[in-house]
Amino acid sequence: MAFLTEVELTKLGFSGLGSNVLISNKASIYNPANISIGSNVRIDDFCVLSAGVGGIEIGSNIHIAVFSSIIGVGRVTLSDFCNISSRVSIYSSNDDYSGTSMTNPTIPDEYKNVTVADVYIGRHVIIGSGSVILPGVMIGHGSAVGALSLVNKDCEENKIYSGVPAKYLKEREKDFLKLEKEFLNKK
Numbered sequence: 001m002a003f004l005t006e007v008e009l010t011k012l013g014f015s016g017l018g019s020n021v022l023i024s025n026k027a028s029i030y031n032p033a034n035i036s037i038g039s040n041v042r043i044d045d046f047c048v049l050s051a052g053v054g055g056i057e058i059g060s061n062i063h064i065a066v067f068s069s070i071i072g073v074g075r076v077t078l079s080d081f082c083n084i085s086s087r088v089s090i091y092s093s094n095d096d097y098s099g100t101s102m103t104n105p106t107i108p109d110e111y112k113n114v115t116v117a118d119v120y121i122g123r124h125v126i127i128g129s130g131s132v133i134l135p136g137v138m139i140g141h142g143s144a145v146g147a148l149s150l151v152n153k154d155c156e157e158n159k160i161y162s163g164v165p166a167k168y169l170k171e172r173e174k175d176f177l178k179l180e181k182e183f184l185n186k187k
Helices: 006-012 175-186
Strands: 021-023 028-030 035-037 041-043 048-051 056-058 062-064 069-072 076-078 089-091 119-121 159-162 167-171
Touching (some): 089 119
Parallel strands (some): 021 041, 035 056, 041 062, 048 069, 056 076, 069 089
Antiparallel strands (some): 159 167
């Protein structure tokens, strides 16, 4: 995988850019002025980051795996130590599917009924491959979302969720908090 150089990253014009940021040269970045990225972040091939008015805030020590997307008008926040597995889609805006309005970006807003709501992903959250996160969702610190899940409601801290729609399965171990301290102390 080839990554953009530091010069190329700077030229994109992010609102904030930390150190040791690796973004594939095959990733697509839209509205970088509305995107801030912390340090030690890796964004893989074929990812799409399309920031709307609310922007995208990516913390530090985060991996966004191949073919993932973060799209929408509302704000999306990825807190430190998140892991977004391959083919995850995070939406901060969504068309109305009921048939009472028209859909898609080629239609003027007056004919659509788009839901716009911020998405918050807490520290140490892992989202499994193929999962979809809908507008307005808050995934609490330390939670895990199983592969192929549809998250349409908030997820509480340190719990494991999975399914369509995602449902609570069990508590998640918290050993990662001790490991975080050890990791940060060694740095």
